[in-house]
Amino acid sequence: MTQTSYDAADTYDVAVIGGGAAGLNAAIILGQARRSVVVFDNGAPRNAAADHMNGFLSRDRMNPAELLAIGRDEVRKYGGEFHDGTVVAVEWDEDSRGNGFAITLAGGARISVRKVLVATGLTDRLPDELSAFGERWGRDVLHCPYCHGYDVRDQPLGVIAKSVEFAMHQAPMIRQWSDDVVLFLHRIEDLSAEDREKLAALNISIVEGEVAAPVLEDDRLVGVQLADGRTVARSAIFVGGAVTMDPNDSIxxxxxxxxxxxxxxxxxxxxMMGATSVSGIFAAGNVVDPSAQVIMAAAAGAKAGAGINMALTADDLEAALALRGSISA
Known part of the structure:
Protein backbone atom coordinates (compact mmCIF):
# COMPACT_ATOMS: atom_id res chain seq x y z
CA MET A 1 0.00 0.00 0.00
CA THR A 2 1.31 3.45 -0.89
CA GLN A 3 1.93 5.62 2.14
CA THR A 4 1.23 9.35 1.98
CA SER A 5 2.92 12.04 4.04
CA TYR A 6 0.73 14.51 5.88
CA ASP A 7 1.21 17.85 7.53
CA ALA A 8 -0.97 20.05 9.67
CA ALA A 9 -2.54 21.71 6.62
CA ASP A 10 -4.07 18.49 5.29
CA THR A 11 -7.86 18.50 5.42
CA TYR A 12 -10.29 15.90 4.07
CA ASP A 13 -14.03 15.56 4.01
CA VAL A 14 -13.90 12.05 5.48
CA ALA A 15 -11.46 9.76 7.22
CA VAL A 16 -12.27 6.08 6.89
CA ILE A 17 -10.52 4.13 9.63
CA GLY A 18 -10.39 0.49 8.54
CA GLY A 19 -9.88 -0.71 4.98
CA GLY A 20 -12.02 -3.85 4.88
CA ALA A 21 -15.17 -4.36 2.84
CA ALA A 22 -17.18 -1.82 4.86
CA GLY A 23 -14.56 0.90 4.78
CA LEU A 24 -13.70 0.45 1.11
CA ASN A 25 -17.29 0.44 -0.07
CA ALA A 26 -17.98 3.60 1.91
CA ALA A 27 -14.90 5.22 0.36
CA ILE A 28 -16.10 4.34 -3.13
CA ILE A 29 -19.53 5.87 -2.50
CA LEU A 30 -17.95 9.01 -1.07
CA GLY A 31 -15.42 9.25 -3.88
CA GLN A 32 -18.18 9.00 -6.46
CA ALA A 33 -19.96 11.77 -4.54
CA ARG A 34 -16.81 13.85 -5.14
CA ARG A 35 -15.80 13.94 -1.50
CA SER A 36 -12.14 13.90 -0.47
CA VAL A 37 -11.43 10.68 1.42
CA VAL A 38 -8.43 9.19 3.20
CA VAL A 39 -8.46 5.54 4.28
CA PHE A 40 -6.34 4.21 7.13
CA ASP A 41 -5.76 0.48 7.25
CA ASN A 42 -3.46 -1.76 9.28
CA GLY A 43 -3.70 -4.63 6.77
CA ALA A 44 -5.09 -7.18 9.24
CA PRO A 45 -8.63 -8.12 8.18
CA ARG A 46 -10.73 -10.47 10.30
CA ASN A 47 -10.92 -13.06 7.49
CA ALA A 48 -7.20 -13.06 6.70
CA ALA A 49 -6.94 -16.80 7.40
CA ALA A 50 -9.67 -17.72 4.89
CA ASP A 51 -8.65 -18.58 1.35
CA HIS A 52 -12.03 -17.70 -0.16
CA MET A 53 -15.42 -16.15 0.56
CA ASN A 54 -18.86 -17.70 0.23
CA GLY A 55 -22.21 -16.06 -0.34
CA PHE A 56 -20.99 -12.89 -2.05
CA LEU A 57 -22.97 -12.24 -5.24
CA SER A 58 -20.61 -12.24 -8.26
CA ARG A 59 -17.61 -12.78 -5.95
CA ASP A 60 -18.40 -16.25 -4.64
CA ARG A 61 -15.22 -18.23 -3.83
CA MET A 62 -13.00 -15.19 -4.37
CA ASN A 63 -9.97 -14.81 -2.13
CA PRO A 64 -10.67 -12.03 0.40
CA ALA A 65 -7.30 -10.41 -0.28
CA GLU A 66 -8.16 -10.18 -3.96
CA LEU A 67 -11.44 -8.44 -3.15
CA LEU A 68 -9.62 -5.87 -1.03
CA ALA A 69 -7.01 -5.26 -3.74
CA ILE A 70 -9.75 -4.60 -6.28
CA GLY A 71 -11.53 -2.36 -3.80
CA ARG A 72 -8.43 -0.27 -3.17
CA ASP A 73 -7.94 0.26 -6.90
CA GLU A 74 -11.57 1.37 -7.21
CA VAL A 75 -11.21 3.81 -4.31
CA ARG A 76 -8.11 5.32 -5.91
CA LYS A 77 -9.97 5.67 -9.21
CA TYR A 78 -12.29 8.16 -7.51
CA GLY A 79 -9.51 10.10 -5.83
CA GLY A 80 -9.37 8.28 -2.50
CA GLU A 81 -6.04 8.11 -0.71
CA PHE A 82 -4.59 5.41 1.55
CA HIS A 83 -2.30 5.45 4.52
CA ASP A 84 -1.01 2.39 6.35
CA GLY A 85 0.04 4.36 9.41
CA THR A 86 -1.58 3.75 12.76
CA VAL A 87 -4.25 6.13 14.02
CA VAL A 88 -3.38 6.83 17.65
CA ALA A 89 -6.04 9.42 18.45
CA VAL A 90 -9.24 10.94 17.09
CA GLU A 91 -10.38 14.12 18.82
CA TRP A 92 -12.66 17.05 18.29
CA ASP A 93 -10.84 19.67 16.24
CA GLU A 94 -10.98 22.88 18.28
CA ASP A 95 -10.18 24.96 15.19
CA SER A 96 -13.32 23.66 13.43
CA ARG A 97 -15.63 25.02 16.14
CA GLY A 98 -16.86 21.55 16.97
CA ASN A 99 -17.72 20.61 13.37
CA GLY A 100 -14.72 18.44 12.60
CA PHE A 101 -12.07 16.11 13.95
CA ALA A 102 -8.30 16.01 14.34
CA ILE A 103 -6.61 12.70 13.69
CA THR A 104 -3.16 12.01 15.10
CA LEU A 105 -0.99 9.32 13.52
CA ALA A 106 1.90 7.37 14.94
CA GLY A 107 4.88 9.62 14.40
CA GLY A 108 2.95 12.76 15.26
CA ALA A 109 1.40 13.75 11.92
CA ARG A 110 -2.09 15.27 12.21
CA ILE A 111 -4.85 15.78 9.71
CA SER A 112 -8.24 17.46 9.92
CA VAL A 113 -11.44 15.83 8.69
CA ARG A 114 -15.09 16.80 8.70
CA LYS A 115 -16.54 13.33 9.33
CA VAL A 116 -15.17 9.98 10.51
CA LEU A 117 -16.20 6.45 9.58
CA VAL A 118 -14.96 3.73 11.94
CA ALA A 119 -14.79 0.34 10.20
CA THR A 120 -12.17 -1.33 12.35
CA GLY A 121 -13.88 -4.71 12.67
CA LEU A 122 -13.53 -7.01 15.65
CA THR A 123 -11.16 -9.56 17.13
CA ASP A 124 -12.23 -13.17 17.68
CA ARG A 125 -10.83 -14.61 20.90
CA LEU A 126 -10.97 -18.24 21.94
CA PRO A 127 -10.88 -19.00 25.68
CA ASP A 128 -7.43 -19.86 26.98
CA GLU A 129 -8.17 -23.56 27.35
CA LEU A 130 -9.06 -23.77 23.64
CA SER A 131 -6.15 -21.66 22.39
CA ALA A 132 -4.60 -24.62 20.54
CA PHE A 133 -7.60 -24.61 18.21
CA GLY A 134 -6.77 -21.04 17.20
CA GLU A 135 -3.82 -22.29 15.17
CA ARG A 136 -6.34 -23.92 12.80
CA TRP A 137 -8.57 -20.84 12.57
CA GLY A 138 -10.20 -20.39 9.18
CA ARG A 139 -8.99 -23.79 7.97
CA ASP A 140 -10.80 -26.55 9.86
CA VAL A 141 -11.62 -24.62 13.03
CA LEU A 142 -14.45 -22.37 11.92
CA HIS A 143 -16.87 -19.86 13.39
CA CYS A 144 -19.56 -19.12 10.78
CA PRO A 145 -21.60 -21.85 9.04
CA TYR A 146 -22.67 -19.48 6.28
CA CYS A 147 -19.03 -18.64 5.61
CA HIS A 148 -17.70 -22.21 5.79
CA GLY A 149 -20.55 -24.71 6.07
CA TYR A 150 -20.71 -25.60 2.40
CA ASP A 151 -16.96 -26.21 2.30
CA VAL A 152 -17.19 -28.94 4.94
CA ARG A 153 -20.56 -30.39 3.90
CA ASP A 154 -21.16 -34.08 4.54
CA GLN A 155 -18.10 -34.37 6.77
CA PRO A 156 -18.00 -35.40 10.45
CA LEU A 157 -18.40 -32.04 12.19
CA GLY A 158 -18.18 -30.86 15.77
CA VAL A 159 -19.52 -27.91 17.72
CA ILE A 160 -17.94 -26.37 20.81
CA ALA A 161 -19.85 -23.65 22.68
CA LYS A 162 -19.46 -21.74 25.91
CA SER A 163 -23.11 -21.77 26.97
CA VAL A 164 -26.37 -23.63 26.43
CA GLU A 165 -27.70 -20.65 24.48
CA PHE A 166 -24.85 -20.76 22.00
CA ALA A 167 -24.85 -24.56 21.83
CA MET A 168 -28.54 -24.73 20.98
CA HIS A 169 -28.09 -21.95 18.45
CA GLN A 170 -25.22 -23.42 16.48
CA ALA A 171 -25.47 -27.20 16.75
CA PRO A 172 -28.91 -27.49 15.08
CA MET A 173 -27.76 -25.04 12.42
CA ILE A 174 -24.63 -27.06 11.59
CA ARG A 175 -26.87 -30.10 11.15
CA GLN A 176 -28.01 -28.52 7.86
CA TRP A 177 -24.61 -29.29 6.32
CA SER A 178 -23.96 -32.78 7.68
CA ASP A 179 -25.83 -35.73 9.14
CA ASP A 180 -22.83 -36.45 11.40
CA VAL A 181 -22.70 -33.66 13.98
CA VAL A 182 -21.37 -33.88 17.54
CA LEU A 183 -21.90 -31.29 20.27
CA PHE A 184 -18.98 -31.21 22.71
CA LEU A 185 -20.36 -30.03 26.02
CA HIS A 186 -16.87 -29.00 27.16
CA ARG A 187 -17.66 -26.93 30.28
CA ILE A 188 -21.43 -26.76 29.85
CA GLU A 189 -23.07 -28.42 32.83
CA ASP A 190 -26.69 -27.30 32.58
CA LEU A 191 -27.98 -28.76 29.32
CA SER A 192 -31.60 -29.62 30.10
CA ALA A 193 -33.46 -32.83 29.31
CA GLU A 194 -35.61 -30.82 26.91
CA ASP A 195 -32.58 -29.57 24.99
CA ARG A 196 -31.11 -33.06 24.91
CA GLU A 197 -34.37 -34.29 23.39
CA LYS A 198 -34.19 -31.60 20.72
CA LEU A 199 -30.66 -32.61 19.79
CA ALA A 200 -31.62 -36.29 19.74
CA ALA A 201 -34.49 -35.48 17.37
CA LEU A 202 -31.92 -34.07 14.95
CA ASN A 203 -29.55 -37.04 15.46
CA ILE A 204 -26.92 -34.73 16.98
CA SER A 205 -24.67 -36.69 19.32
CA ILE A 206 -23.60 -35.26 22.68
CA VAL A 207 -20.07 -35.78 23.98
CA GLU A 208 -19.67 -35.19 27.70
CA GLY A 209 -16.34 -34.05 29.11
CA GLU A 210 -13.94 -31.17 28.71
CA VAL A 211 -12.18 -30.62 25.40
CA ALA A 212 -8.39 -30.65 25.58
CA ALA A 213 -6.86 -30.20 22.10
CA PRO A 214 -7.21 -30.78 18.38
CA VAL A 215 -5.79 -33.97 16.91
CA LEU A 216 -3.82 -33.43 13.70
CA GLU A 217 -2.40 -35.62 10.97
CA ASP A 218 -0.53 -34.31 7.91
CA ASP A 219 -1.52 -30.75 8.77
CA ARG A 220 -5.22 -31.45 8.92
CA LEU A 221 -7.71 -31.92 11.72
CA VAL A 222 -8.74 -35.52 12.29
CA GLY A 223 -10.24 -35.39 15.76
CA VAL A 224 -10.76 -33.77 19.13
CA GLN A 225 -8.99 -35.03 22.22
CA LEU A 226 -10.80 -34.83 25.54
CA ALA A 227 -9.22 -34.20 28.92
CA ASP A 228 -9.83 -37.82 29.94
CA GLY A 229 -7.82 -39.07 26.96
CA ARG A 230 -10.66 -40.03 24.64
CA THR A 231 -10.49 -38.94 21.01
CA VAL A 232 -13.53 -38.20 18.89
CA ALA A 233 -12.91 -38.28 15.14
CA ARG A 234 -13.90 -35.00 13.43
CA SER A 235 -12.65 -33.22 10.33
CA ALA A 236 -13.91 -29.72 11.16
CA ILE A 237 -15.01 -27.92 14.33
CA PHE A 238 -17.31 -24.93 14.63
CA VAL A 239 -16.44 -22.70 17.57
CA GLY A 240 -18.59 -19.64 16.85
CA GLY A 241 -20.40 -20.25 20.10
CA ALA A 242 -17.13 -20.48 22.05
CA VAL A 243 -15.37 -17.34 20.87
CA THR A 244 -15.60 -13.90 22.40
CA MET A 245 -16.05 -11.25 19.74
CA ASP A 246 -14.33 -8.07 20.87
CA PRO A 247 -15.18 -5.04 18.72
CA ASN A 248 -12.22 -2.81 17.92
CA ASP A 249 -14.25 0.19 19.00
CA SER A 250 -11.94 2.18 21.27
CA ILE A 251 -12.34 5.25 19.06
CA MET A 272 -29.93 2.76 9.38
CA MET A 273 -27.35 5.02 7.69
CA GLY A 274 -24.48 4.09 10.00
CA ALA A 275 -24.59 7.17 12.26
CA THR A 276 -23.59 6.67 15.88
CA SER A 277 -24.97 8.76 18.73
CA VAL A 278 -21.95 11.08 18.31
CA SER A 279 -22.47 13.79 15.72
CA GLY A 280 -20.15 13.34 12.76
CA ILE A 281 -18.99 9.84 13.65
CA PHE A 282 -20.28 6.85 11.71
CA ALA A 283 -19.53 3.13 11.96
CA ALA A 284 -20.05 0.10 9.74
CA GLY A 285 -19.14 -3.57 9.50
CA ASN A 286 -18.12 -5.96 12.24
CA VAL A 287 -17.19 -3.20 14.67
CA VAL A 288 -20.94 -2.70 15.21
CA ASP A 289 -22.36 -5.93 13.73
CA PRO A 290 -20.53 -9.13 14.72
CA SER A 291 -22.66 -11.31 12.43
CA ALA A 292 -21.99 -9.35 9.23
CA GLN A 293 -20.42 -11.44 6.48
CA VAL A 294 -18.30 -9.68 3.87
CA ILE A 295 -21.23 -8.84 1.60
CA MET A 296 -23.21 -7.47 4.55
CA ALA A 297 -20.27 -5.36 5.71
CA ALA A 298 -19.86 -3.97 2.20
CA ALA A 299 -23.55 -3.08 2.06
CA ALA A 300 -23.35 -1.38 5.47
CA GLY A 301 -20.36 0.59 4.23
CA ALA A 302 -22.30 1.74 1.17
CA LYS A 303 -25.17 2.96 3.36
CA ALA A 304 -22.76 4.70 5.74
CA GLY A 305 -21.06 6.38 2.80
CA ALA A 306 -24.41 7.73 1.63
CA GLY A 307 -25.27 8.78 5.19
CA ILE A 308 -21.99 10.65 5.55
CA ASN A 309 -22.51 12.41 2.23
CA MET A 310 -25.99 13.50 3.32
CA ALA A 311 -24.53 14.90 6.54
CA LEU A 312 -21.85 16.76 4.61
CA THR A 313 -24.46 18.12 2.20
CA ALA A 314 -26.51 19.46 5.11
CA ASP A 315 -23.39 21.13 6.52
CA ASP A 316 -22.57 22.61 3.11
CA LEU A 317 -26.08 24.04 2.81
CA GLU A 318 -25.91 25.57 6.27
CA ALA A 319 -22.56 27.17 5.45
CA ALA A 320 -23.85 28.49 2.13
CA LEU A 321 -26.88 30.05 3.81
CA ALA A 322 -24.69 31.65 6.46
CA LEU A 323 -22.38 33.08 3.78
CA ARG A 324 -25.35 34.36 1.79
CA GLY A 325 -26.70 36.03 4.89
CA SER A 326 -23.41 37.72 5.71
CA ILE A 327 -23.07 39.01 2.12
CA SER A 328 -26.66 40.30 2.12
CA ALA A 329 -26.07 42.07 5.39
Whole structure:
Protein backbone atom coordinates (compact mmCIF):
# COMPACT_ATOMS: atom_id res chain seq x y z
CA MET A 1 0.00 0.00 0.00
CA THR A 2 1.31 3.45 -0.89
CA GLN A 3 1.93 5.62 2.14
CA THR A 4 1.23 9.35 1.98
CA SER A 5 2.92 12.04 4.04
CA TYR A 6 0.73 14.51 5.88
CA ASP A 7 1.21 17.85 7.53
CA ALA A 8 -0.97 20.05 9.67
CA ALA A 9 -2.54 21.71 6.62
CA ASP A 10 -4.07 18.49 5.29
CA THR A 11 -7.86 18.50 5.42
CA TYR A 12 -10.29 15.90 4.07
CA ASP A 13 -14.03 15.56 4.01
CA VAL A 14 -13.90 12.05 5.48
CA ALA A 15 -11.46 9.76 7.22
CA VAL A 16 -12.27 6.08 6.89
CA ILE A 17 -10.52 4.13 9.63
CA GLY A 18 -10.39 0.49 8.54
CA GLY A 19 -9.88 -0.71 4.98
CA GLY A 20 -12.02 -3.85 4.88
CA ALA A 21 -15.17 -4.36 2.84
CA ALA A 22 -17.18 -1.82 4.86
CA GLY A 23 -14.56 0.90 4.78
CA LEU A 24 -13.70 0.45 1.11
CA ASN A 25 -17.29 0.44 -0.07
CA ALA A 26 -17.98 3.60 1.91
CA ALA A 27 -14.90 5.22 0.36
CA ILE A 28 -16.10 4.34 -3.13
CA ILE A 29 -19.53 5.87 -2.50
CA LEU A 30 -17.95 9.01 -1.07
CA GLY A 31 -15.42 9.25 -3.88
CA GLN A 32 -18.18 9.00 -6.46
CA ALA A 33 -19.96 11.77 -4.54
CA ARG A 34 -16.81 13.85 -5.14
CA ARG A 35 -15.80 13.94 -1.50
CA SER A 36 -12.14 13.90 -0.47
CA VAL A 37 -11.43 10.68 1.42
CA VAL A 38 -8.43 9.19 3.20
CA VAL A 39 -8.46 5.54 4.28
CA PHE A 40 -6.34 4.21 7.13
CA ASP A 41 -5.76 0.48 7.25
CA ASN A 42 -3.46 -1.76 9.28
CA GLY A 43 -3.70 -4.63 6.77
CA ALA A 44 -5.09 -7.18 9.24
CA PRO A 45 -8.63 -8.12 8.18
CA ARG A 46 -10.73 -10.47 10.30
CA ASN A 47 -10.92 -13.06 7.49
CA ALA A 48 -7.20 -13.06 6.70
CA ALA A 49 -6.94 -16.80 7.40
CA ALA A 50 -9.67 -17.72 4.89
CA ASP A 51 -8.65 -18.58 1.35
CA HIS A 52 -12.03 -17.70 -0.16
CA MET A 53 -15.42 -16.15 0.56
CA ASN A 54 -18.86 -17.70 0.23
CA GLY A 55 -22.21 -16.06 -0.34
CA PHE A 56 -20.99 -12.89 -2.05
CA LEU A 57 -22.97 -12.24 -5.24
CA SER A 58 -20.61 -12.24 -8.26
CA ARG A 59 -17.61 -12.78 -5.95
CA ASP A 60 -18.40 -16.25 -4.64
CA ARG A 61 -15.22 -18.23 -3.83
CA MET A 62 -13.00 -15.19 -4.37
CA ASN A 63 -9.97 -14.81 -2.13
CA PRO A 64 -10.67 -12.03 0.40
CA ALA A 65 -7.30 -10.41 -0.28
CA GLU A 66 -8.16 -10.18 -3.96
CA LEU A 67 -11.44 -8.44 -3.15
CA LEU A 68 -9.62 -5.87 -1.03
CA ALA A 69 -7.01 -5.26 -3.74
CA ILE A 70 -9.75 -4.60 -6.28
CA GLY A 71 -11.53 -2.36 -3.80
CA ARG A 72 -8.43 -0.27 -3.17
CA ASP A 73 -7.94 0.26 -6.90
CA GLU A 74 -11.57 1.37 -7.21
CA VAL A 75 -11.21 3.81 -4.31
CA ARG A 76 -8.11 5.32 -5.91
CA LYS A 77 -9.97 5.67 -9.21
CA TYR A 78 -12.29 8.16 -7.51
CA GLY A 79 -9.51 10.10 -5.83
CA GLY A 80 -9.37 8.28 -2.50
CA GLU A 81 -6.04 8.11 -0.71
CA PHE A 82 -4.59 5.41 1.55
CA HIS A 83 -2.30 5.45 4.52
CA ASP A 84 -1.01 2.39 6.35
CA GLY A 85 0.04 4.36 9.41
CA THR A 86 -1.58 3.75 12.76
CA VAL A 87 -4.25 6.13 14.02
CA VAL A 88 -3.38 6.83 17.65
CA ALA A 89 -6.04 9.42 18.45
CA VAL A 90 -9.24 10.94 17.09
CA GLU A 91 -10.38 14.12 18.82
CA TRP A 92 -12.66 17.05 18.29
CA ASP A 93 -10.84 19.67 16.24
CA GLU A 94 -10.98 22.88 18.28
CA ASP A 95 -10.18 24.96 15.19
CA SER A 96 -13.32 23.66 13.43
CA ARG A 97 -15.63 25.02 16.14
CA GLY A 98 -16.86 21.55 16.97
CA ASN A 99 -17.72 20.61 13.37
CA GLY A 100 -14.72 18.44 12.60
CA PHE A 101 -12.07 16.11 13.95
CA ALA A 102 -8.30 16.01 14.34
CA ILE A 103 -6.61 12.70 13.69
CA THR A 104 -3.16 12.01 15.10
CA LEU A 105 -0.99 9.32 13.52
CA ALA A 106 1.90 7.37 14.94
CA GLY A 107 4.88 9.62 14.40
CA GLY A 108 2.95 12.76 15.26
CA ALA A 109 1.40 13.75 11.92
CA ARG A 110 -2.09 15.27 12.21
CA ILE A 111 -4.85 15.78 9.71
CA SER A 112 -8.24 17.46 9.92
CA VAL A 113 -11.44 15.83 8.69
CA ARG A 114 -15.09 16.80 8.70
CA LYS A 115 -16.54 13.33 9.33
CA VAL A 116 -15.17 9.98 10.51
CA LEU A 117 -16.20 6.45 9.58
CA VAL A 118 -14.96 3.73 11.94
CA ALA A 119 -14.79 0.34 10.20
CA THR A 120 -12.17 -1.33 12.35
CA GLY A 121 -13.88 -4.71 12.67
CA LEU A 122 -13.53 -7.01 15.65
CA THR A 123 -11.16 -9.56 17.13
CA ASP A 124 -12.23 -13.17 17.68
CA ARG A 125 -10.83 -14.61 20.90
CA LEU A 126 -10.97 -18.24 21.94
CA PRO A 127 -10.88 -19.00 25.68
CA ASP A 128 -7.43 -19.86 26.98
CA GLU A 129 -8.17 -23.56 27.35
CA LEU A 130 -9.06 -23.77 23.64
CA SER A 131 -6.15 -21.66 22.39
CA ALA A 132 -4.60 -24.62 20.54
CA PHE A 133 -7.60 -24.61 18.21
CA GLY A 134 -6.77 -21.04 17.20
CA GLU A 135 -3.82 -22.29 15.17
CA ARG A 136 -6.34 -23.92 12.80
CA TRP A 137 -8.57 -20.84 12.57
CA GLY A 138 -10.20 -20.39 9.18
CA ARG A 139 -8.99 -23.79 7.97
CA ASP A 140 -10.80 -26.55 9.86
CA VAL A 141 -11.62 -24.62 13.03
CA LEU A 142 -14.45 -22.37 11.92
CA HIS A 143 -16.87 -19.86 13.39
CA CYS A 144 -19.56 -19.12 10.78
CA PRO A 145 -21.60 -21.85 9.04
CA TYR A 146 -22.67 -19.48 6.28
CA CYS A 147 -19.03 -18.64 5.61
CA HIS A 148 -17.70 -22.21 5.79
CA GLY A 149 -20.55 -24.71 6.07
CA TYR A 150 -20.71 -25.60 2.40
CA ASP A 151 -16.96 -26.21 2.30
CA VAL A 152 -17.19 -28.94 4.94
CA ARG A 153 -20.56 -30.39 3.90
CA ASP A 154 -21.16 -34.08 4.54
CA GLN A 155 -18.10 -34.37 6.77
CA PRO A 156 -18.00 -35.40 10.45
CA LEU A 157 -18.40 -32.04 12.19
CA GLY A 158 -18.18 -30.86 15.77
CA VAL A 159 -19.52 -27.91 17.72
CA ILE A 160 -17.94 -26.37 20.81
CA ALA A 161 -19.85 -23.65 22.68
CA LYS A 162 -19.46 -21.74 25.91
CA SER A 163 -23.11 -21.77 26.97
CA VAL A 164 -26.37 -23.63 26.43
CA GLU A 165 -27.70 -20.65 24.48
CA PHE A 166 -24.85 -20.76 22.00
CA ALA A 167 -24.85 -24.56 21.83
CA MET A 168 -28.54 -24.73 20.98
CA HIS A 169 -28.09 -21.95 18.45
CA GLN A 170 -25.22 -23.42 16.48
CA ALA A 171 -25.47 -27.20 16.75
CA PRO A 172 -28.91 -27.49 15.08
CA MET A 173 -27.76 -25.04 12.42
CA ILE A 174 -24.63 -27.06 11.59
CA ARG A 175 -26.87 -30.10 11.15
CA GLN A 176 -28.01 -28.52 7.86
CA TRP A 177 -24.61 -29.29 6.32
CA SER A 178 -23.96 -32.78 7.68
CA ASP A 179 -25.83 -35.73 9.14
CA ASP A 180 -22.83 -36.45 11.40
CA VAL A 181 -22.70 -33.66 13.98
CA VAL A 182 -21.37 -33.88 17.54
CA LEU A 183 -21.90 -31.29 20.27
CA PHE A 184 -18.98 -31.21 22.71
CA LEU A 185 -20.36 -30.03 26.02
CA HIS A 186 -16.87 -29.00 27.16
CA ARG A 187 -17.66 -26.93 30.28
CA ILE A 188 -21.43 -26.76 29.85
CA GLU A 189 -23.07 -28.42 32.83
CA ASP A 190 -26.69 -27.30 32.58
CA LEU A 191 -27.98 -28.76 29.32
CA SER A 192 -31.60 -29.62 30.10
CA ALA A 193 -33.46 -32.83 29.31
CA GLU A 194 -35.61 -30.82 26.91
CA ASP A 195 -32.58 -29.57 24.99
CA ARG A 196 -31.11 -33.06 24.91
CA GLU A 197 -34.37 -34.29 23.39
CA LYS A 198 -34.19 -31.60 20.72
CA LEU A 199 -30.66 -32.61 19.79
CA ALA A 200 -31.62 -36.29 19.74
CA ALA A 201 -34.49 -35.48 17.37
CA LEU A 202 -31.92 -34.07 14.95
CA ASN A 203 -29.55 -37.04 15.46
CA ILE A 204 -26.92 -34.73 16.98
CA SER A 205 -24.67 -36.69 19.32
CA ILE A 206 -23.60 -35.26 22.68
CA VAL A 207 -20.07 -35.78 23.98
CA GLU A 208 -19.67 -35.19 27.70
CA GLY A 209 -16.34 -34.05 29.11
CA GLU A 210 -13.94 -31.17 28.71
CA VAL A 211 -12.18 -30.62 25.40
CA ALA A 212 -8.39 -30.65 25.58
CA ALA A 213 -6.86 -30.20 22.10
CA PRO A 214 -7.21 -30.78 18.38
CA VAL A 215 -5.79 -33.97 16.91
CA LEU A 216 -3.82 -33.43 13.70
CA GLU A 217 -2.40 -35.62 10.97
CA ASP A 218 -0.53 -34.31 7.91
CA ASP A 219 -1.52 -30.75 8.77
CA ARG A 220 -5.22 -31.45 8.92
CA LEU A 221 -7.71 -31.92 11.72
CA VAL A 222 -8.74 -35.52 12.29
CA GLY A 223 -10.24 -35.39 15.76
CA VAL A 224 -10.76 -33.77 19.13
CA GLN A 225 -8.99 -35.03 22.22
CA LEU A 226 -10.80 -34.83 25.54
CA ALA A 227 -9.22 -34.20 28.92
CA ASP A 228 -9.83 -37.82 29.94
CA GLY A 229 -7.82 -39.07 26.96
CA ARG A 230 -10.66 -40.03 24.64
CA THR A 231 -10.49 -38.94 21.01
CA VAL A 232 -13.53 -38.20 18.89
CA ALA A 233 -12.91 -38.28 15.14
CA ARG A 234 -13.90 -35.00 13.43
CA SER A 235 -12.65 -33.22 10.33
CA ALA A 236 -13.91 -29.72 11.16
CA ILE A 237 -15.01 -27.92 14.33
CA PHE A 238 -17.31 -24.93 14.63
CA VAL A 239 -16.44 -22.70 17.57
CA GLY A 240 -18.59 -19.64 16.85
CA GLY A 241 -20.40 -20.25 20.10
CA ALA A 242 -17.13 -20.48 22.05
CA VAL A 243 -15.37 -17.34 20.87
CA THR A 244 -15.60 -13.90 22.40
CA MET A 245 -16.05 -11.25 19.74
CA ASP A 246 -14.33 -8.07 20.87
CA PRO A 247 -15.18 -5.04 18.72
CA ASN A 248 -12.22 -2.81 17.92
CA ASP A 249 -14.25 0.19 19.00
CA SER A 250 -11.94 2.18 21.27
CA ILE A 251 -12.34 5.25 19.06
CA UNK A 252 -16.12 5.07 19.32
CA UNK A 253 -16.04 4.47 23.06
CA UNK A 254 -13.66 7.39 23.60
CA UNK A 255 -16.42 9.68 22.33
CA UNK A 256 -19.03 8.02 24.53
CA UNK A 257 -20.99 6.44 21.67
CA UNK A 258 -24.16 4.69 22.81
CA UNK A 259 -24.04 0.89 23.07
CA UNK A 260 -26.50 -1.97 23.41
CA UNK A 261 -26.25 -5.54 24.69
CA UNK A 262 -26.42 -8.30 22.07
CA UNK A 263 -26.09 -12.07 22.13
CA UNK A 264 -22.45 -11.53 21.13
CA UNK A 265 -21.71 -8.87 23.74
CA UNK A 266 -22.02 -5.10 23.96
CA UNK A 267 -21.72 -3.22 20.67
CA UNK A 268 -22.00 0.42 19.65
CA UNK A 269 -25.35 1.17 18.06
CA UNK A 270 -25.88 2.91 14.71
CA UNK A 271 -28.94 4.06 12.80
CA MET A 272 -29.93 2.76 9.38
CA MET A 273 -27.35 5.02 7.69
CA GLY A 274 -24.48 4.09 10.00
CA ALA A 275 -24.59 7.17 12.26
CA THR A 276 -23.59 6.67 15.88
CA SER A 277 -24.97 8.76 18.73
CA VAL A 278 -21.95 11.08 18.31
CA SER A 279 -22.47 13.79 15.72
CA GLY A 280 -20.15 13.34 12.76
CA ILE A 281 -18.99 9.84 13.65
CA PHE A 282 -20.28 6.85 11.71
CA ALA A 283 -19.53 3.13 11.96
CA ALA A 284 -20.05 0.10 9.74
CA GLY A 285 -19.14 -3.57 9.50
CA ASN A 286 -18.12 -5.96 12.24
CA VAL A 287 -17.19 -3.20 14.67
CA VAL A 288 -20.94 -2.70 15.21
CA ASP A 289 -22.36 -5.93 13.73
CA PRO A 290 -20.53 -9.13 14.72
CA SER A 291 -22.66 -11.31 12.43
CA ALA A 292 -21.99 -9.35 9.23
CA GLN A 293 -20.42 -11.44 6.48
CA VAL A 294 -18.30 -9.68 3.87
CA ILE A 295 -21.23 -8.84 1.60
CA MET A 296 -23.21 -7.47 4.55
CA ALA A 297 -20.27 -5.36 5.71
CA ALA A 298 -19.86 -3.97 2.20
CA ALA A 299 -23.55 -3.08 2.06
CA ALA A 300 -23.35 -1.38 5.47
CA GLY A 301 -20.36 0.59 4.23
CA ALA A 302 -22.30 1.74 1.17
CA LYS A 303 -25.17 2.96 3.36
CA ALA A 304 -22.76 4.70 5.74
CA GLY A 305 -21.06 6.38 2.80
CA ALA A 306 -24.41 7.73 1.63
CA GLY A 307 -25.27 8.78 5.19
CA ILE A 308 -21.99 10.65 5.55
CA ASN A 309 -22.51 12.41 2.23
CA MET A 310 -25.99 13.50 3.32
CA ALA A 311 -24.53 14.90 6.54
CA LEU A 312 -21.85 16.76 4.61
CA THR A 313 -24.46 18.12 2.20
CA ALA A 314 -26.51 19.46 5.11
CA ASP A 315 -23.39 21.13 6.52
CA ASP A 316 -22.57 22.61 3.11
CA LEU A 317 -26.08 24.04 2.81
CA GLU A 318 -25.91 25.57 6.27
CA ALA A 319 -22.56 27.17 5.45
CA ALA A 320 -23.85 28.49 2.13
CA LEU A 321 -26.88 30.05 3.81
CA ALA A 322 -24.69 31.65 6.46
CA LEU A 323 -22.38 33.08 3.78
CA ARG A 324 -25.35 34.36 1.79
CA GLY A 325 -26.70 36.03 4.89
CA SER A 326 -23.41 37.72 5.71
CA ILE A 327 -23.07 39.01 2.12
CA SER A 328 -26.66 40.30 2.12
CA ALA A 329 -26.07 42.07 5.39
Missing amino acids: LRSFGAATAATMMGEFVTVD
